[in-house]
Amino acid sequence: MAQNSTVLICGEQEEGKITAVTKELLGVGKILAGGLNGKLSALIIGSDIRDSGEEAIVYGADNVYLVEDPLLSQYNPDSYTTAITQACQQIGPSVVLLGHTTMGRDVAGRVAFRLGCFPCMNCTNLDIDSKSLVQTRSVYGGNAIAVVVSRDSQLQLATIKPRAMTPLEPDSSRKGEIENIKVKIDDPAIRTKLVSTTKEEVEGIKLEDARVIVAGGGGIGDAEGFQLLQDFARILGGAVGTTTVPYDEGWVPTTSMVIGDSGKTVKPDLYIAIGIRGASQHITGCSESKLMVAINKDSDAGIFKVSDLGVVADYRKVLPPLIERCKALLAT
Amino acid sequence: MNIVVCVKQVLDPEMPTEKFRLKDNQVISPEGIPLVINPCDAQAVEAALRVKEKHGGKITAITVGTDESKEVVRRALAMGADEGIILTDDAFAGSDSLATAYILAQAIQKIDAVDLVLCGREAADWSMGIVGPVLAERLNLPLITLAKNIELLDNNILKVERIIPDGYQVFEVSLPAVLTVSNEIGLPRLPTGMGIINAVRKEIPVWSNQDINTDVSLIGANAEGLKLLSLSMPERERKCEIVGGETPDEVAGNLAGKLRVAGVI
């Protein structure tokens, strides 16, 4: 494989627009390319994707490779793994970055294996230290942060945690070449079939965008309790989040509201944790909230150690009057 | 159905955060905190048991570890798995995800006519989530990750619901295949009394590198793909002001007032 210090990001697009994580990949990719004295290239896969190639340049790519193939119009683990691997072999980058997304986390391990390198998954920070990729990630359910470096600097591959890195400001004066490259995907290589996709989006404000989050855990006790949390969130103009327990118990219908290690990372202005113990796997997803408030009936609960304001009480007793008080304040 | 489930032993991820300690870039096993089966792996065993209940078959639980790892295999047996295998050898010590996948692949190839290999979505300690995918590559089998529901259709086709951030995708794959199982599959069953007795009685074969013939240059600490520079604990602690009051209404009023002062409502 040629050694030309290219940082290659595997971008993703939806309906011709590059996704948020793609902009983040370009943002961090630019820094790494600087550290390597190399260039930042973007790879985009699909069909009808030329516009997204131009957008990638606006967000920092020095050049773009498009792989357009009818077989790639829809995500498929087999065809995408093959396409990304072949594209990397043709381009010869020294660093390959993907988002830790539906696509990225699915293909990264296999792409890395086929290219003969070690994949480092879900990184929250990336840096270059004398040609080597320094990777920071959360381990032990958020209890610890590991900084690791690839032993082999020839080719290094990582996925980045969405929302952990900063995109560049778009600049339409940036110029770069957009080039189509061809890959060969055999039908027999496609062994899995995507039959359907079902969205379970929660109504109202998206958790990731909410300024206020009311989160409930195992202490909520039943589905009716979550109704009360919904009311509270609506009044505050916020969204409801959960730990994993309410889904396991069947009080909420989906895991799309889960915050933490296996769910979403949020940074609202106000986070109100109700009936939540404060397990590291949960806190890792909300610890950057500006103001953390805990309501828990156990004064020893770990959640108080990571909160700014706390109420030691049964939430069923304090939440109804709290809703009324907030309503009254918001009316003034 | 011949199902293999890969199970890993981990430090109990549900232990209280304050018990988690580091020394010299290493996690120190806190006293009184047991090693447990990785939660997603218990869920993978659960998924296998659900398939077996409907379609019959045999479940083999397999782990790469030390003698101590017998306990995770026993846990799987107590839940209802039929066989267990322990892969242990000095040469395996310190293996990373790629090496672990290679060791598992060599072992699985020794087991007759495997239809389905299940892994957890990720190990609760290092959470790379790549043993399953690399195992699929090694075995040259198709892979579906993040399964939350699986159903065997006719013609040896498996229907898999795969978790995505706001919903799920449905995939079909013909067997044999490798899956990684996500926690959305639901709580795993607890072992029964009979299950525990069976698990204790069961002979669990121990395989060493002689049994599976891995190339030792690709496994163990020397083959590690990453070097650890540092391991630290995040600073998350805040100073918590407890808001009080005589009655719930007074507490609520005081809290609402503070939220107003902070400018967040």
Ligand SMILES: Cc1cc2nc3c(=O)[nH]c(=O)nc-3n(C[C@H](O)[C@H](O)[C@H](O)COP(=O)(O)OP(=O)(O)OC[C@H]3O[C@@H](n4cnc5c(N)ncnc54)[C@H](O)[C@@H]3O)c2cc1C
């Ligand atoms: C690999 C892995 C990944 C994980 N990922 C996540 C993740 O992404 N997000 C996540 O949240 N968890 C995750 N978990 C689970 C996590 O470890 C904890 O089990 C979980 O966060 C605990 O949820 P909880 O605090 O709501 O529940 P519990 O442990 O049940 O705690 C309930 C709390 O509510 C309090 N309480 C009870 N009744 C009341 C009442 N009436 N009023 C007020 N307080 C009350 C109790 O005192 C207690 O503190 C993960 C675990 C693993 C192993």
Ligand SMILES: Cc1cc2nc3c(=O)[nH]c(=O)nc-3n(C[C@H](O)[C@H](O)[C@H](O)COP(=O)(O)OP(=O)(O)OC[C@H]3O[C@@H](n4cnc5c(N)ncnc54)[C@H](O)[C@@H]3O)c2cc1C
């Ligand atoms: C730099 C570095 C330092 C490390 N230091 C340590 C350390 O000090 N102590 C330590 O315990 N670990 C350490 N690890 C982690 C260890 O290398 C991995 O845990 C191990 O190789 C498995 O990979 P994973 O955790 O990424 O598994 P994942 O890919 O997340 O596992 C996914 C699934 O694969 C299967 N699986 C994984 N491992 C096994 C296994 N052993 N047997 C059977 N099935 C399995 C399970 O089904 C699991 O759910 C370190 C890793 C790195 C990168």
